[in-house]
Amino acid sequence: MGWWVMLLAACEPEPAPQELTVLAAASLAEAYAELEAAFEAEHPDVDVVVSLAGSQALAAQIRHGIAADVFASANVAHITALAEEGLVGAPSRFAQNTLVLAVPAGAPLLDLASLPSASQLVVGAEGVPVGDYTEALLDAAEVRYGADWREAVESRVVSRELSVRLVASKVGLGEADAAVVYSTDAVAVPGIQAAPLPPSLAPRADYLHAPILGGPSVELAPVWLSFVSSEAGQAVLADHGFLPAAP
């Protein structure tokens, strides 16, 4: 009996699924894993491959001619620069995220005023979206807390990491006393707890996506983009703590 099933299966000509490669900002990891499964359930003939890294690294890969179809960036700067260079189509916003101040689980929560009491801070490097958001946050907070506060904070920075997940994992490991990450990372990365930051100081993170022009499955890109923006897609993102695209 088993043999017959196998034989029948072998006779059925099964077309190889078409690959759709999505380059996604590191903070989208869990949400995009779920979106990938949901999309593949709806489109059995498509195999979605999600590649995660800091948005700046993905932008560099696109400039080096990586064969991929969709770019989902955690800030406006990288994707608009690529659009101006003619490498990706028109970007559209599909989600937002808030910044939080993360500390290792079990440690007392910190706020901006008490941030210098942490002895080791880890931030994102320049160009890494969370690094640039952190810089904007510190610039705004400096007005309130003063130049000495800023200097104290900067002097406690021990590493500038290349993606928000590398930042968050240093907190989860207990090697960093505090770090600015997205609220979604504070949920996704184990060993972390977080306090919200004042909305008047902390910028909102904007997530934009666009088709990569000349990608191998570029005709599938709009299907993925509208799936992410659909009610079902937005519900998955909301489940993982992302805010809707519309402000």
Added chain:
Amino acid sequence: MIRPSLLPAGVLLVLLVLPVVGLALGTGPTEVAAALALPETQAALRLSAWTSLAALAAVIASGTPLAWWLSRGRGRGRAWVRALVELPVVLPPAVLGVALLETFGRRGMLGGLGLSLPFTSGAVVLAQVLVGAPLFVLTAAAAFRAVDDDVLLVARTLGASRRGAWLSVALPAAAPGLASAAALAWARGVGEFGATLLFAGNLPGRTQTLPLAIYGALERDLAQARALSVLLVLAAIAVLAGVQLSRTGGRRAR
């Protein structure tokens, strides 16, 4: 003599050289000079220079006696020690980085002692020692193996102390091999990337070595990454040339 098949050998040689040629063709001297002028580059250069030399000093000081001991016999104990020394060579650098965090991190095995190495220049040096030491010890042991016990004995009968015999006979005889061992260990240490990134972090001036600066630059400014890469290639060629000279020089002296 069996005539080797030249075609695959030629293909391999071309493949070995091609990336370096590609790198050199893509970068001009003005690009390298511009990259050298950046404060970030100078900080990375200085850090890479002093950490790799500190690591090399530690490797030579501790690795030379170990290599000598390994070279003086083939017992089971030595085989086990040799396998231990080889371990970091076969471990992926990322594994080494995680292992170092689990050992020397705040919550690591030794964290209870109040020791916290991650994010310090000491972490950079430790990673370089661990990847460089095996290369030094194994190459140096091979060089020491060529030193005959009888020659040492003769030196002893001529009145040399144990240490004196070793210094005046064994060390000079193995010197060219020791020089290549040191050069290999130093080059491997300078190139260390994975374990450093995970264990030491990435802070200009403190833990951002040249390879980390190249990786960071690759995401911002390709020209800078290329120029820094050319710098490291030049350093590597200088080391190779030095080793070659010390080998032929050593041979001529004999």
